[in-house]
Amino acid sequence: MFFKKKPKQQLTPEEQLEKLNEQFERKRVLEGPIAIFITIVAVCMSIFHLWSAGIKMLPTAQHKAIHLAFAILLTFILYPASRKSRKKLPVYDIVFALLGASSCIYLLVEYQDLIYRAGAPNKLDIIMGGILIVLIMEATRRTMGWPLVIVSGVFLAYAFLGQYIPGGLGHKGYSLTRIIEHMYLTGEGIFGVAIYVTATFVFLFLLLGSFLSETGGAQSFIDLAFSLTGKYRGGPAKAAIVASGTMGMVSGSSFANVAGTGVFTIPLMKSVGYKSEFAGGVEAAASSGGQIMPPIMGAAAFIMAEMTGIPYGKIILHAALPALLYYVAVFFMVDIEAAKSGLSGLKAHQLPTFKESFKKGAFLLFAPLSIVVMLILGYSPIKASYISVLIVIITSMFRKETRLNLPKLIKALENGAKGSLDLVAACAVAGLIVGTVTLTGLGLKFADFIIVLAGGKMYLALILTMMASIFMGMGMPTAALYIILGAMVAPALVQMGVPLIASHLFIFYFGCFASVTPPVALSSYLAASIAKANAVKTALTGLKLSLTAFILPYIFVFSPALLLMDSSVVEIIGVIITSIIGVYALSCSLENFMLTRIKIWERFILFGASILMIIPGISSDIIGIGLIGTVVFSQFIRRKNNTELSSVGVEK
Secondary structure (H helix, E strand, O other), X not given: OOOXXXXXXXOOHHHHHHHHHHHHXXXXXXXXXXXXXXXXXXXXXXXXXXXXXXXXXXXXXHHHHHHHHHHHXXXXXXXXXXXXXXXXXXXXXXXXXXXXXXXXXXXXXXXXXXXXXXXXXXXXXXXXXXXXXXXXXXXXXXXXXXXXHHHHHXXXXXXXXXXXXXXXXXXXXXXXXXXXXXXXXXXXXXXXXXXXXXXXXXHHHHHHHHHHHHHOHHHHHHHHHHHHHOOOOOHHHHHHHHHHHHHHHHHOOHXXXXXXXXXXXXXXXXXXXXXXHHHHHHXXXXXXXXXXXXXXXXXXXXXXXXXXXXXXXXXXXXXXXXXXXXXXXXXXXXXXXXXXXXXXOOXXXXXXXXXXXXXXXXXXXXXXHHHHHHHHOOOOHHHHHHHHHHHHHXXXXXXXXXXXXXXXXXXXXXXXXXXXXXXHHHHHHHHHHHHHHHHHOHHHHHHHHHHHHOOOOHHHHHHHHHHHHHHHOXXXXXXXXXXXXXXXXXXXXXXXXXXXXXXXXXXXXXXHHHHHOOOOOHHHHHHHHHHOOOHHHHHHHHHHHOHHHHHHHHHHHHOHHHHOOOOOHHHHHHHHHHHXXXXXXXXXXXXXXXXXXXXHHHHHHHHHHHHHHHOOOHHHHHHXXXXXXXXXXXXXXXXXXXXXXXXXXXXX
């Protein structure tokens, strides 16, 4: 560890992370036999998924049922109904846990009979299905809060009361029995795409993150980032961008990523002079951006391939340039902020050396890289993620410091299962939403509604789609979020002629960056808590740093060349160069600084020029370069005059 020794009254990063987990996760503090039982169940859950991925998987329906049974059992024991029951396990939670698990195991036991009586469920089928729906909504409330539960409740009410809804969104209405059957006994509801992806490769990605954390791989990301960038102007902020962005694309949750890396990066940013609000904003923006960064994109890249039918290799190619431009913009802004404030980097003795950092943990990074290689070679996401976990286990044995002994192995397996519970609950409830969409045909109706509301105007449809995506993205894990948005919102853009990949990336971007969009901005609020900063100011700073992500989707919808679609190598190079220049101009405009302080007219010119440069096209590039050149010339003259005046003042 390369951090300065802290005064006794201050918490270490590890202690601060533990305190944050207690504050935000609201898990029970369990001891004795029940704690041992939870460890055994969690370890069994992880081993079951590893066995299924690497050795032999049960039929998909049975595999999903066991996956959800484990999750719901653990959730009701670990997450209390309220803070009052955090230190005790009431009998009713044991009953809920057993009922929830039983309703899933019922599908496993009755598997053959359910196939024979498909479309004609008996009373017990409906009772078990009703129990599971209610318990899933309660599990989601405990792990994720009320918003997603309320949304799913509204959707279920829509399915039941459709005959009372006027206009194009109305439908004939469905009985309670029909709704439960659809949600419980088909592959369209609870056990649909959302639970399928968590039960297969997404769980394994979370397990990979747990193993990386336990072996020191997560710390290796941070150490390598600081060794490369820490000595430069504003170095800790640049290191935070690299470390948080890299971890963010694996974690699948910007909120969890802020908690995991923010306790290390935010204090160091403050130590070199960054304001608390800016340090928190950088961490929130960098962590949220990890979700859009190929090749993993918080596992959304694989889900996108499933939902769109576009090969994985093409998806990461299309998503690469916008994600790169986003991080370049954030990188520019922290550098400009450092220049504006006269900040320096860390001293050499405060930093780990690159050689030592690479030697200690670089081999652990082979696992995430191996996923990309295997997917390109044609391996399935399930097999690729399974092998990557094995690679972490094997490579951890190379050094004593990273070696997985039995206690560490058990802890990694346990934490991997526990860390999946909120995501599994969210995806199960997402299944209720997607199930309503498929049962009632709401997806196409909603798409038509957006088009009609927009009056057929593309820009209005985009704004409405953006608002819907941000609203749906409030506090949701990436996988569940994208599945809902892909079913509900993307069809509207496709109907209006937007390319399929551009439509899905558009809604995905705004869903991901809901975590830094006030008034919700959960990632920013968590970062503010770590930084001991004003929450509103931190959220606004995070929004400013993330603004590129709110501009790029509009540009690649109207100019798909930004997604490298049907482009030659020369065109791609040209788009990259001009876009980076545009992103720099945008960063200067937002930070109000270039060579010196920017005047208001220069700020507006730079903002307009940045948009012209990011939009692919020779005409827009020429105009943009001309406008940027005008501002640079004005800045150069003013800086020269200021320097001369300063020199005269010194001589006097």
